Amino acid sequence: MHTSLLQHIQKHINLEPSEIDILESALSISKIKKKELVLQEGQVCNTIYFIIKGCMRQYIINSKGAEQTLQFGIENWWITDYLSYHNHIPSHFYIQAVENSIVVAIEKTTLEAILIEIPKLERYFRIVSQKSFGAAQMRIKFLFTMSAEERYHHFNNLHPEFVQRVPQYMIASYLDFSAEFMSKIRAGKV
Amino acid sequence: MHTSLLQHIQKHINLEPSEIDILESALSISKIKKKELVLQEGQVCNTIYFIIKGCMRQYIINSKGAEQTLQFGIENWWITDYLSYHNHIPSHFYIQAVENSIVVAIEKTTLEAILIEIPKLERYFRIVSQKSFGAAQMRIKFLFTMSAEERYHHFNNLHPEFVQRVPQYMIASYLDFSAEFMSKIRAGKV
DNA sequence: TAAAAAACTTGAACTACTTCAAGAAAAGTT
DNA sequence: AACTTTTCTTGAAGTAGTTCAAGTTTTTTA
Incomplete structure (x- = not known):
């Protein structure tokens, strides 16, 4: 396992060396290719993901067949569908890698242990x-x-690097407007 | 302290009698009058509230001076501003009793202990x-x-009792449309 | 129980956005 | 380097909602 998860944990609590050992041996990293899905609508979500490197997103497909991004996750974020995870119910969401990513994927049974x-x-x-x-x-x-x-300017000020990293249409849907409208905002045509 | 918090806790974990004693002696209930504020914008939020009876809401005042409800809380819900609570930063929110309510209010120092x-x-x-x-x-x-x-019909199907309990304009703002538009939806004029 | 305050309704005018369609640019692939 | 796919841009037409203003109903208070 990469150290970034340990570091993130130790920002909030102190781990004993023995506890670090337990974590090291229980967890492992996996690579997820760009566009790969780790969760699909209708599946029960049994895994939580800690993003070590890259970018993931949670999205839905709306009634018109268009994707809408509800949540992005980047380095040091957890991403999962907690409602599906806790209640063992089919998920409403897709979770996908936006970039080639490295994650710690923890199965529910492993996590509970x-x-x-x-x-x-x-x-x-x-x-x-x-x-x-x-x-x-x-x-x-x-x-x-x-x-x-x-919303666009606010997000752009808060996360300028991020806006470079992911396609504009994903950001548009995350901010709840159309890709076309985003284009006009950027061009100052609104 | 009322038993409903204990019951809620024991849905998720088992408490020893001694632990119940600790809780009983550390916590107490308080009454909050309708319209009373327990948090205002700009204050640091140092308390979490468990609602035993009644209804609370978290709202903001937008740039036009209108209130918009972000969150309702009813029996067996927790309500607070976690961002202000954890980061010791001024809150963006108001938290107010919508009805005369009974809550367990827990101060941060008490909770940490x-x-x-x-x-x-x-x-x-x-x-x-x-x-x-x-x-x-x-x-x-x-x-x-x-x-x-x-959104209106969905919410109305999911929480029919609730729609009776609180003013329509609060539900309208929670669902992100105007009170006037809600009136038209209800009258079938849309 | 009257008066005051809060909540709800209605229609008309407006607007911030969407949708559609088509083309251009950029990125990825062989 | 050429081809394919993905992403971004532009304008024109449409619409789901807002805003305003005024009146009505319901609830609260004295």
Whole structure:
């Protein structure tokens, strides 16, 4: 396993050397090719992914057959469908690699075993998921209060590198407007 | 403390009698009058609230001075601003009682102490917040894929009691359309 | 139980966005 | 280097919603 997950965990809790050993032996990295899907709509989600390198996204296919990105994940983010994961119900989402990516993929059974061996990790996941929930609430705030153009500029200011990395149409759908409209915003034609 | 919080916790983890004692003595209930604010924009949020009875909401005031509800909480829900709570930063939100409510209000210092005494509770909060995050993602999905009318009918089917309980204009803003438009949807004039 | 405040309704005018269609540019593949 | 696929751009026409203003109904308060 790459050290970045350990570092991320140790930002929030202290691990003993023995606990690090347990993690090292239980977890491994995997590579995911650009465009590869790790979850599809209708499947039950049994895995959580920590992104070591690259970029993933969670998206849906709407009633018109178009993809809409709900969530991006980059280095040091977790990505999964928690509702499907916890309730054993079919997922509404696709999870896909936007770039060739390196992740730590943890199966539910593995994670449950690790959490029993290292109960301290419950705290880590608690804090991380509370912060994610907080971020989701801010996201809803921005969707509610800003115009399309404001959302674009705000996102562009906050994550300029990111806008370079992924196709514009994915960002447009993440910000909830059409790719065509994004093009016009960028050209100043609005 | 009312038993409903204990029951909610014990849906997810098993508590020893001694642990229940600790909780009982550390926590107490408080009453919040309708329209009373427990958090205002600009304040740092240092408390999490478990709703025993009643209804709370998290809202913002937008650039036009109008309130927009981001989140409702009813019986057996937690409500707080996790981003402000964790990062000690001023909140973007107001949290207010929609009805006269009874809550367990837990200060950050109290909660941290309890979590050290009963580490098992980390698991409870981890699971609850992961599920909340999953629900927030579904919420974004619905906002993205459904028309205003679809969102109204969907919400009305899912939570019919709830629509009776709170003013329509709050539900309209939660579903991200105007109170006037909601009136037209209900009258079938759209 | 009257008065005041809060919540809901209605229609008309407006607008921030979408959709469509077609072409251009950029990136990926052999 | 040529071909294919993917991504981005542009304008014209359409529409799902908003905003405003005024009136009505319901709920709360004194």
